[in-house]
Amino acid sequence: xxxxKSVQLFSKAKQVIPGGVNSPxxxxxxxxxxxxxxxxxxxxxxxxADDNTYIDFVSSWGPxxxxxxxxxxxxxIQKTAVSGTSFGAPTPLEIDLAEMVVEAVPSVEKVRFVNxxxxxxxxxxxxxxxxxxxxxxxxxxxCYHGHADSFLVKAGSGLITLGIPGSPGVPDDIVKNTVxxxxxxxxxxxxxxxxxxxxxxxxxxxxxxGNMGCVPPAPGFLxxxxxxxxxxxxxxxxxxxxxxxxxxxxxxxHYFNITPDLTCLGKIIGGGLPVGAYGGKAEIMDCVAxxxxxxxxGTLAGNPLAMAAGIxxxxxxxxxxxxKELEEKSDKFSDMxxxxxxxxxxxxxxNRVGSLMTGFFCSTPVTDFDSAMLADASRYAVHYRQMxxxxxxxxxxxxxxxFISDALTEKDLELTAKMTEWSFKKMLEK
Ligand code: KE4
Numbered sequence: 001x002x003x004x005k006s007v008q009l010f011s012k013a014k015q016v017i018p019g020g021v022n023s024p025x026x027x028x029x030x031x032x033x034x035x036x037x038x039x040x041x042x043x044x045x046x047x048x049a050d051d052n053t054y055i056d057f058v059s060s061w062g063p064x065x066x067x068x069x070x071x072x073x074x075x076x077i078q079k080t081a082v083s084g085t086s087f088g089a090p091t092p093l094e095i096d097l098a099e100m101v102v103e104a105v106p107s108v109e110k111v112r113f114v115n116x117x118x119x120x121x122x123x124x125x126x127x128x129x130x131x132x133x134x135x136x137x138x139x140x141x142x143c144y145h146g147h148a149d150s151f152l153v154k155a156g157s158g159l160i161t162l163g164i165p166g167s168p169g170v171p172d173d174i175v176k177n178t179v180x181x182x183x184x185x186x187x188x189x190x191x192x193x194x195x196x197x198x199x200x201x202x203x204x205x206x207x208x209x210g211n212m213g214c215v216p217p218a219p220g221f222l223x224x225x226x227x228x229x230x231x232x233x234x235x236x237x238x239x240x241x242x243x244x245x246x247x248x249x250x251x252x253x254h255y256f257n258i259t260p261d262l263t264c265l266g267k268i269i270g271g272g273l274p275v276g277a278y279g280g281k282a283e284i285m286d287c288v289a290x291x292x293x294x295x296x297x298g299t300l301a302g303n304p305l306a307m308a309a310g311i312x313x314x315x316x317x318x319x320x321x322x323x324k325e326l327e328e329k330s331d332k333f334s335d336m337x338x339x340x341x342x343x344x345x346x347x348x349x350x351n352r353v354g355s356l357m358t359g360f361f362c363s364t365p366v367t368d369f370d371s372a373m374l375a376d377a378s379r380y381a382v383h384y385r386q387m388x389x390x391x392x393x394x395x396x397x398x399x400x401x402x403f404i405s406d407a408l409t410e411k412d413l414e415l416t417a418k419m420t421e422w423s424f425k426k427m428l429e430k
Contacts, residue, residue: 044067044405086303104251121264123296138180202235203234212399251263349363
């Protein structure tokens with residue numbers, strides 16, 4: 001592969017953008033190479049600045065579940081844009097998307113749109129604190145909820161990938177109100193939630209962890225979390241920025257039949273445009289300004305183009321059999337990959353929930369942050385670079401998930417499995 005133009009673009013980008021990227025994980029530092037610059041995408045195919053093409057398993061980190069540049073989504077954006085791009089005033093489209101979310105997501109009676117997943121989770125936590133009058137937030141090691149100060153303790157995603165323990169610039173006074181405990185550990189969970197010295201406002205959880213790699217909830221974990229938070233009057237926030245409209249049309253809460261008090265959404269509901277959302281019981285949501293005292297605002301919140309892209313995307317997800325077909329495709333693909341690992345003898349723990357999956361290069365089960373950290377990230381880096389060179393675009397980190405999109409074909413997946421076997425065998429030669 002020739003990367004000449006990407007190399008030139010990266011050098012130029014670094015002159016004016018920190019690290020040459022607008023989000024750290026895109027810099028590919030943990031996989032030991034420079035990023036390729038993407039100039040266009042269609043369906044499941046990316047094309048970089050040097051006209052190399054790739055089969056895409058990042059899907060813009062989740063939003064592109066129907067594939068890139070879907071004509072219905074592009075058409076909706078184009079049709080909306082000619083009437084103006086932003087008014088700073090309410091628009092009918094916001095109601096349309098809000099009604100779709102309320103109808104789809106079991107816990108959501110009212111929803112507020114924001115511009116990112118971070119804004120959604122930050123606002124939901126503020127609302128939980130405002131509604132309860134309490135201050136402690138409980139999160140889980142390895143889970144990532146965006147880059148708001150309160151969350152940057154033992155977070156996942158780029159903080160693992162880059163080994164950033166929390167982050168400078170976040171005052172101790174802020175993070176002292178955040179307690180981070182092991183994911184899937186019901187003993188520690190119960191002990192923490194029943195600790196009367198902790199003035200707990202809420203627990204925020206990724207119902208399927210996607211930011212330490214894919215880590216499914218252990219049987220009973222979410223049920224115990226719901227039972228304890230209900231009993232103790234603690235707000236349960238499901239961070240469904242990844243799982244929302246991905247695991248099912250009703251998200252993880254429908255998939256697992258657990259109803260949280262508040263839900264955070266993002267990614268898919270924007271169809272690739274900047275959207276986040278938080279929603280839940282009307283009783284709680286009515287505490288949000290202007291009706292209530294909990295303040296949250298945003299110039300471009302509910303932006304018409306983003307609403308139009310989200311509406312078009314959700315309409316495509318309503319296709320009969322969409323999730324069944326995605327599940328079958330994902331299941332078949334994970335079986336193919338397990339077959340590759342078995343035949344080559346490379347130790348891989350493949351975790352999958354629906355169309356989210358991660359192959360951890362380790363020989364012991366991955367059930368939480370500590371066990372995920374046993375994965376061989378340097379072996380993943382070799383695999384990443386080898387696959388990129390063969391036109392397969394994986395997440396540039398062992399601690400992220402692969403997103404299977406509706407646009408990936410049988411042929412794409414068979415070729416990817418074939419190249420995975422080639423890559424594994426090549427690693428064994430070294
Ligand atoms: P954004 O602010 O990036 O839109 O959403 C933050 C967020 C919140 N909650 C969950 C469960 C998330 O996964 C995210 C963001 N996900 C990462 C990928 N694991 C975004 C990629 C990036 O940071 O560039």
